[in-house]
Amino acid sequence: MSLAAYALVDCNNFYCSCERVFRPDLVGKPIIVLSNNDGCIISRSNEAKALGVQMAAPYFKQKRFLERNNVTVFSSNYPLYGDLSERVMNVLRTFCPDMEIYSIDEAFLRLDGFSAYNLTEYAQRIRNTVFRWTGIPVSIGIAPTKTLAKIASHICKKAPESSGVFNMNDFWHSPENIDALLEKVPVQDIWGIGRRSAAKLANYGITTARQLRDRDNAWLQKKLTVTGLYTGLELRGISSIALEEAPPVRRSIRSSRSFGEPVTEKKDAQEAAVAYTVRAAEKLRREGLLASTISVFIKTNAHRPGDQHAEYCAHTLDSPTDYTPLLVHHASEMLLRIFRAGHKYQKVGVLLSGLESKRNQQGSLMDITSPETQEQAQTEARLMQVTDAINKKFGRGTVQYAGEGLRQPWKMKQNNLSPKYTTDWKELCEVE
DNA sequence: TCTGGGGTCCTAGGACCC
DNA sequence: TCTGGGGTCCTAGGACCC
Numbered sequence: 178m179s180l181a182a183y184a185l186v187d188c189n190n191f192y193c194s195c196e197r198v199f200r201p202d203l204v205g206k207p208i209i210v211l212s213n214n215d216g217c218i219i220s221r222s223n224e225a226k227a228l229g230v231q232m233a234a235p236y237f238k239q240k241r242f243l244e245r246n247n248v249t250v251f252s253s254n255y256p257l258y259g260d261l262s263e264r265v266m267n268v269l270r271t272f273c274p275d276m277e278i279y280s281i282d283e284a285f286l287r288l289d290g291f292s293a294y295n296l297t298e299y300a301q302r303i304r305n306t307v308f309r310w311t312g313i314p315v316s317i318g319i320a321p322t323k324t325l326a327k328i329a330s331h332i333c334k335k336a337p338e339s340s341g342v343f344n345m346n347d348f349w350h351s352p353e354n355i356d357a358l359l360e361k362v363p364v365q366d367i368w369g370i371g372r373r374s375a376a377k378l379a380n381y382g383i384t385t386a387r388q389l390r391d392r393d394n395a396w397l398q399k400k401l402t403v404t405g406l407y408t409g410l411e412l413r414g415i416s417s418i419a420l421e422e423a424p425p426v427r428r429s430i431r432s433s434r435s436f437g438e439p440v441t442e443k444k445d446a447q448e449a450a451v452a453y454t455v456r457a458a459e460k461l462r463r464e465g466l467l468a469s470t471i472s473v474f475i476k477t478n479a480h481r482p483g484d485q486h487a488e489y490c491a492h493t494l495d496s497p498t499d500y501t502p503l504l505v506h507h508a509s510e511m512l513l514r515i516f517r518a519g520h521k522y523q524k525v526g527v528l529l530s531g532l533e534s535k536r537n538q539q540g541s542l543m544d545i546t547s548p549e550t551q552e553q554a555q556t557e558a559r560l561m562q563v564t565d566a567i568n569k570k571f572g573r574g575t576v577q578y579a580g581e582g583l584r585q586p587w588k589m590k591q592n593n594l595s596p597k598y599t600t601d602w603k604e605l606c607e608v609e
Numbered sequence: 610t611c612t613g614g615g616g617t618c619c620t621a622g623g624a625c626c627c
Numbered sequence: 628t629c630t631g632g633g634g635t636c637c638t639a640g641g642a643c644c645c
Contacts, residue, residue, distance in 0.1 A: 212613035219645095221615070235612040253613085293635045371643050402619055404643080432616050437610090480612060526614090590611085617644080626634080 180346050181416055182288040182296055182319055183526070185326040186269060186303065187315045188262075189334065191282035192220035196251050197259045198312040199598045208249040211236050214435045214589040215252055252591040256600040264311045272303045277420045285323055287420050300342040300421060320345035321420050324411035327368040329385065332358070349414070359412065362386035369408045374401055387411060426532075429463065432457040433526025436587040439478070440522045443513065446475060448582035450512040451505050453527040455578055458501040460567070461529055467497035469531030471504055473511040478523040486522075488515040497533055500557050501564075505580055 188194060192210040197203050205222035211217065217235050228246050230239065236250075242256055243250060262281045270276055275287035288296055300317040309316050318329025325345055332342035348354045365375035367386055377400065383389055389397075390412035397409040407417040432453035440446050450473055471494070476487040490511040498504065508527055516522075546554075564576045 214611090214613065216611080216613050233612085237611040240611090283645080295624065369643070373642060402642090404619070425617085427616090428614075435613065478612085524613095589613095615645090617642100619642085620640090622638090624635100624637085627632105627645105 179289070179292050180293075180349055181321045182346055183323050183326040183420070184273075184286040184288050184300060184319045185279075185294075185323070185330045186284050186286065187316050187318070187330045187334075188265060188282035188305075189316055190220055190222050191262075191313070191336075192223075192251075192253065192258055193222040194313050196254075196595055197222075199595070206249065207246060208251065209243070210251045210253055211593065213253060213591075214437065215592055216435065219253065226557055230434040250593045253595040254595050254597065256597050257595065260599045261311060261313060261445055265307055265313050265315070267455065268307050268310050269303065270563035272299075272306070275420060275422065277422055278424070282443065285326065285420055287569050288319065297342055297344040297347065300344070301340070304341045304499070315341070318340045318345070319343070321356050321414045322411040322416045323420070324368050324408055325414065328359075328362055328366070331362075331366060356387055359390060360385050364389055367408060367412070369404055372493070374405070377401075401456060423458045427466065428532060429528055430457050430460050430466075430468070430532070431526060431528045432460075433474075433524060434589050434591075435524045436522065436589045438586060440525075440587050441518075441520070443516050443518065445582075445587045446516055446525055447509055447512050447523055448580060448585065449587045450508045451578060451580035452582075452585070453525065454505050454508040455501055455581060456602075457529050458499060458504050459565060461499045461532075462565060465535045466532045467499050467535050468504070468529035469494055469497040470529070471507050471511075472528040472530070473508050473515065473525070474528070475512065475515050475522055475525050477520050480548070481521070484521055486517055486520045490515050497531065499535065499561065501561060501578070505578060509580060 193208050195527075196208060196210065205224065206222070207228055207230075209218050209224045209225050209230060210220040212219045215236055217233050218239065219233065220228060221230050222234065225248055228248070230243070230248070258281060265282075265285060266276075266278055269284050269286065273286040273288060273291075275290075277285040279285055288299070291299055296319055300319060304315055304317055307313060316330050316333045318326045318331070318333050319342070320329045328341045329345045333339045333341065336343070345355070345358075349524070362385060363375075364370055364378050364384055364386060365372065367389065370378070370389075378384070378389065382402075383392070390409060392409060394406055394409065398406040401408070410417040434449070436445075436449065440449070454471070470491055472489060472491040473488070474489040477484050486526040492507045492511060494503075494507070511527070567576050568574070
């Protein structure tokens with residue numbers, strides 16, 4: 178039987194690469210992309226990495242250094258990244274229909290059926306095509322399991338001579354090569370092993386992927402739960418984490434942001450809670466879902482130990498809904514309940530959970546409710562449809578809820594935003 | 610002055626039931 | 628009144644991911 182073959186296609190420094198597609202003048206130069214609120218650094222070009230710029234470093238601490246070194250800085254522009262991601266995924270699908278979109282910049286492909294091809298060459302073709310059609314450079318790791326494919330893609334990024342593809346299957350049948358390779362992988366670089374588990378494993382003298390692989394199943398399960406057991410099996414080449422081709426059913430929708438400035442006024446925190454509820458409810462309807470529970474949380478800045486307050490409040494509705502005014506009403510009320518004057522708040526968030534499909538619900542609703550209730554439900558649904566349609570056509574916030582406020586002093590910072598080149602007619606790229 | 614946002618899964622423990 | 632096993636469901640907290 179031939180070896181299973183999973184490929185992980187991973188976009189290189191994805192957000193930076195997206196910015197460069199529209200700014201070719203920045204190719205070969207150091208650039209970075211910041212998190213929301215211009216808080217910390219979440220993507221670095223190779224040139225920025227070479228300067229020693231650290232991932233997740235707070236921007237304000239690096240600002241001087243970045244200026245001195247002529248690093249170009251971008252606020253994150255998610256509509257742009259989402260659009261380019263979709264284009265990359267569409268190209269990949271033409272090469273392999275057995276595909277799992279794992280994140281905005283990664284996809285797993287199941288390449289078993291392509292044994293007639295030389296897989297390394299096939300991956301090379303995928304890589305070249307993605308770059309030609311979208312401008313995004315990718316790395317591809319191939320191995321008998323998803324966990325090993327992740328490792329293969331890391332290896333490939335670190336080794337320039339791999340020319341963007343690393344195929345572990347090519348020498349799977351020489352165990353000493355695989356041993357040598359896994360020996361060089363630190364345990365915390367393995368998919369599914371985070372900081373806490375790595376620290377725990379270090380206490381048992383386990384610091385490399387090879388050492389983890391060689392522990393027995395019972396030990397792995399005892400120390401790291403079943404997820405750790407699966408990781409161990411996958412490191413041995415036994416596929417235990419399946420390809421998920423259909424996106425999993427969503428369980429929750431969250432909307433939360435750090436404030437641009439610390440918030441001390443109840444009214445401002447309440448506006449933010451309302452605004453986030455409006456956004457979460459839009460997403461709910463876009464995906465044809467209803468929520469049965471809404472929660473609101475508020476917190477102060479964890480980096481300011483002198484002023485700490487964090488609280489959370491949940492409300493379960495009589496029946497699941499996607500009606501914004503009702504959700505806004507509950508969110509607003511809960512916020513007032515958890516807000517305490519005298520604190521400098523950093524963040525408010527809204528979580529919708531207990532989600533179910535609207536389609537399943539409608540039938541049963543019709544059976545048991547009165548004509549008046551049905552009519553009201555239809556009026557509400559139409560109102561939501563109309564506001565969604567207007568906001569889609571003319572831009573978010575064209576129709577706004579009064580509770581969201583107008584001045585919005587709590588709004589996040591985005592001082593280095595690039596234009597919406599691909600998703601907004603007003604900001605299309607101009608060609609001269 | 611300034612430190613992201615949005616998700617999932619697993620386990621333990623409590624409440625409740627037969 | 629006391630005793631017991633076994634099952635389900637829910638929630639909070641921890642850990643992980645990109």
